[in-house]
Amino acid sequence: MYIVFIALMALNVSVEVLDGFVLVEDSLQNTIGNSSQRNAIISNELETYYKANPDKVKEWYNKGQQVTKASDDMHVYVQDLKEKIVKVADGKKGDVNNINHKDDLDAASRVMLAPINGEGKKLKEAIDSYRTMLANMVQDPEKKGVIEKGLSTAAPSGRTWEESLFENMPVAAAVTLLTKLQSDIRNAQGEVMSNLLSSVDMGDYKVNRVQAQVIPASQIVMRGSEYKANIVLSAIDTTVQPTVFVNGRTLDKGMNGLYTVQTSSVGTFPIEGYIEMPNSDGSVLHSDFKTEYFVTEPSATVAPTLMNVLYAGIENPIRIAVSGVPSGNVFPSITNASLTKKGDLWAAVPSAGSVGKEAVVTVTAQMADGRRVEMAKTNFRVKMLPDPMPYLEYKDANGNTRTFRGGSISKRDLMQTDGILAAIDDGILNIKFTVLRFELTYPDSFGNMLRKTVEGGNFSDDQKKFIRDQARGKQFWINRVVTRGPDGIERTISPIQVIVN
Numbered sequence: 001m002y003i004v005f006i007a008l009m010a011l012n013v014s015v016e017v018l019d020g021f022v023l024v025e026d027s028l029q030n031t032i033g034n035s036s037q038r039n040a041i042i043s044n045e046l047e048t049y050y051k052a053n054p055d056k057v058k059e060w061y062n063k064g065q066q067v068t069k070a071s072d073d074m075h076v077y078v079q080d081l082k083e084k085i086v087k088v089a090d091g092k093k094g095d096v097n098n099i100n101h102k103d104d105l106d107a108a109s110r111v112m113l114a115p116i117n118g119e120g121k122k123l124k125e126a127i128d129s130y131r132t133m134l135a136n137m138v139q140d141p142e143k144k145g146v147i148e149k150g151l152s153t154a155a156p157s158g159r160t161w162e163e164s165l166f167e168n169m170p171v172a173a174a175v176t177l178l179t180k181l182q183s184d185i186r187n188a189q190g191e192v193m194s195n196l197l198s199s200v201d202m203g204d205y206k207v208n209r210v211q212a213q214v215i216p217a218s219q220i221v222m223r224g225s226e227y228k229a230n231i232v233l234s235a236i237d238t239t240v241q242p243t244v245f246v247n248g249r250t251l252d253k254g255m256n257g258l259y260t261v262q263t264s265s266v267g268t269f270p271i272e273g274y275i276e277m278p279n280s281d282g283s284v285l286h287s288d289f290k291t292e293y294f295v296t297e298p299s300a301t302v303a304p305t306l307m308n309v310l311y312a313g314i315e316n317p318i319r320i321a322v323s324g325v326p327s328g329n330v331f332p333s334i335t336n337a338s339l340t341k342k343g344d345l346w347a348a349v350p351s352a353g354s355v356g357k358e359a360v361v362t363v364t365a366q367m368a369d370g371r372r373v374e375m376a377k378t379n380f381r382v383k384m385l386p387d388p389m390p391y392l393e394y395k396d397a398n399g400n401t402r403t404f405r406g407g408s409i410s411k412r413d414l415m416q417t418d419g420i421l422a423a424i425d426d427g428i429l430n431i432k433f434t435v436l437r438f439e440l441t442y443p444d445s446f447g448n449m450l451r452k453t454v455e456g457g458n459f460s461d462d463q464k465k466f467i468r469d470q471a472r473g474k475q476f477w478i479n480r481v482v483t484r485g486p487d488g489i490e491r492t493i494s495p496i497q498v499i500v501n
Contacts, residue, residue, distance in 0.1 A: 021102070021172040023268075027292065028179045035186035038213065042193040043068055049200055060196045063137055067196070071189040074130050075182050081119055082178045085111045089171045099171055105319070108174035112166040120162025124153045130185070134192045142256070146215070146230065147191055150184050158326050168321040187215055212275050212289035229271065231257045231289065246273035263295045310337065310380045312355050313487025314431065315347040322365045322375050329366040334359055336382060350382040352487065357382050387493050388422040388433040390481050408501040414467055419458035422483045422493060433483040436490065440466065442476035453480075475499045 043064055050061040079096075086094040089107035094100070101107070112120035131151040138144045155161040165177055190213065215230040231244050231251070244251040246259055247270075259271070272290040310316045318339075320332045332339060332346060336354035339361075340347045350359050363376045392404040394416035402413070422433040435457030444450055454460040459467070470476070479495030 021176045025172075025176050025179055028176070028183050031291070032179070032183050032186050035183065035190055039068070039071075039186065039190050039193055042190070042197050046193075046197055046200075057200055060199050064193055064196050067134065067137065067189055067192050070130055070133060071185055074126065074185050077126060078123070078178050078182050078185070081111065081123065082175050084119070085171055085174055085178075096175060099175065102170060102172035104171045105168055107171050108166040108169045112162055112174075118162070120160075120166055124161050127151055127153050127181075131188070134188055137192050138195050140195070143191060143195055147188050150188050150191075150215075156326070164323075168319065169323065173323075191215070212287040214271060214289055214291040229259045229291075229293070231259055231271075231273075231275070242275050242277035244273065244275050246271060248273075266295045268292055269295065309383045310348055310350050310359050311385050311429075311487075312350045312352050312382055313485070313489070314385065315340075315342070315349055317342065317345045318348050318361070319344075320346050320361070320363060322363065325365045325367075331364045331366070331372070332361055333364075334361050336360075348380075352489075354382045355384050384489070385429075385431070385485050385487050386424060387491050388424045388431070388483055388485065390420055390422050390435075390438075390478065390493055390496050392417040392419075392496070393421060404496075406496045406498070408499045410501045411467075411470065411472075414498070414500065415464075417459075419456070420478055420481060420496070421457060422481065431486060433485045433491075436482045436484055438481040439479055440476060441479055442466070442474075470500045472500055 046057070046061050046064045050057040054061075082096050083094070085107050086096050086099055088094075088110055089101040089104040090099065112118055112123070131148060131153075134147050134151075135144050138147060153161045156164050159167075166174055169177070213231070231246060241253050242257075243253070244257055244259075251257065251259060270290070270292050272288075274286055274288045276287075277285045320330060321327065322330050327344075334348055336357050337348045337350040337359045340349075348359065348361070358379045359382050361376075361378045361380065362374065363378075364372050365375050366372050389405065392409075392414075394402055394404065394413045396402050396413065404413070404417075420435055420438055422435055424431045424433075437453065437455045438457070440452040440454075440459075440463050441449055442452075452460070452463050452466060454463060466476075476498050477495050478498065481493050481495065482490055483493055484490050
């Protein structure tokens with residue numbers, strides 16, 4: 001199953017898509033609850049049969065206990081991974097049921113794809129081992145195939161299974177994918193438990209409850225693909241074919257309970273009906289079922305890696321990815337800017353004339369069948385770079401580089417600096433500017449303001465001598481600082497007050 005989504009600005013996925021993941025998460029949790037209840041009923045029936053005839057039922061009962069323990073262990077393991085991802089995104093107090101940073105694109109990769117301690121490879125190995133154990137307990141090739149397909153870790157071409165699930169995946173989607181895996185685990189457990197129960201001679205034991213099941217290949221599908229689900233009973237006589245009524249029509253018995261419907265629009269769609277199966281006494285067993293599936297729009301990740309806008313005249317790194325589609329099959333374009341591939345990222349460079357306008361990123365992906373589909377169209381505002389801040393750099397007594405932006409400073413530290421620098425360094429941008437010229441302004445003994453002007457960013461010999469002669473408590477200003485940024489625009493920026501300490 002592939003879930004694709006859109007991140008509009010500042011690494012924030014749109015609220016509508018994030019809310020959609022919450023709805024899917026809630027539905028999957030309900031499905032898991034129903035599956036767990038069904039599995040508990042089957043387990044209790046096996047235990048009842050074992051107590052009545054332990055010699056005959058011991059083999060199936062022991063296998064049932066083994067399946068239950070392995071399934072519970074896998075469920076807990078996946079739950080722990082969900083909690084780790086959320087805590088990386090939200091901190092130690094992160095709550096899986098109340099995620100703050102749903103759009104965080106790094107947390108899932110850090111937990112699942114880290115080169116040394118990544119959990120993705122371990123999870124795949126655990127699923128493979130669990131799937132093999134379950135499949136070995138089932139003799140029927142069709143049922144074995146259902147289990148193996150439901151827990152498949154086959155990877156798309158050119159990517160590992162774990163990369164296809166967790167690379168560039170926001171926290172909300174990663175948690176939902178892991179919840180879907182928990183649902184698959186409970187479904188596989190139920191399939192094996194049902195098979196173990198049916199292996200007991202039904203002529204010796206009466207079945208007092210039969211649970212209808214809807215087993216979808218996936219509850220979340222992309223528009224244009226097919227929704228598929230097996231609708232079966234958990235304990236049946238394999239010599240009698242049940243009749244399935246779903247959404248007002250009867251399924252062809254040759255389909256063996258496989259329900260298929262073409263998806264043409266997005267939304268939530270109900271699946272409901274009932275199953276009828278004749279009993280040996282001529283009566284008819286009637287069991288209702290009800291579930292739903294979700295159809296989502298295809299979408300892509302288009303996220304600026306540094307900011308929520310694009311700045312004119314500089315390279316703005318943007319992460320562009322489509323979940324489940326190799327990067328070589330993703331084709332983005334942009335208006336009012338140029339777009340160039342830079343390693344794993346893209347660099348958008350808006351022109352100076354596009355300030356105040358919008359740059360529109362359009363992402364097209366080539367599907368497995370060769371079709372090219374538009375996955376996302378995202379608008380970004382183009383702004384001029386903000387003014388940089390002036391500062392002095394010096395080394396302290398321990399040789400550590402320090403930054404001075406105004407106020408008191410010792411003469412020793414002041415003499416360590418060569419001149420004035422300027423940069424934007426606000427935790428988001430880190431852009432150096434070139435200082436073209438500046439003035440050193442100071443009062444003389446009569447209160448007149450004197451100036452010492454220099455071209456470039458370094459103190460002149462005259463300015464250095466002036467600084468060396470200043471006594472404690474004296475002050476001066478570095479002002480009329482003119483800079484040029486990578487966008488080529490000259491700016492006069494704010495002054496620095498210096499008090500000799």
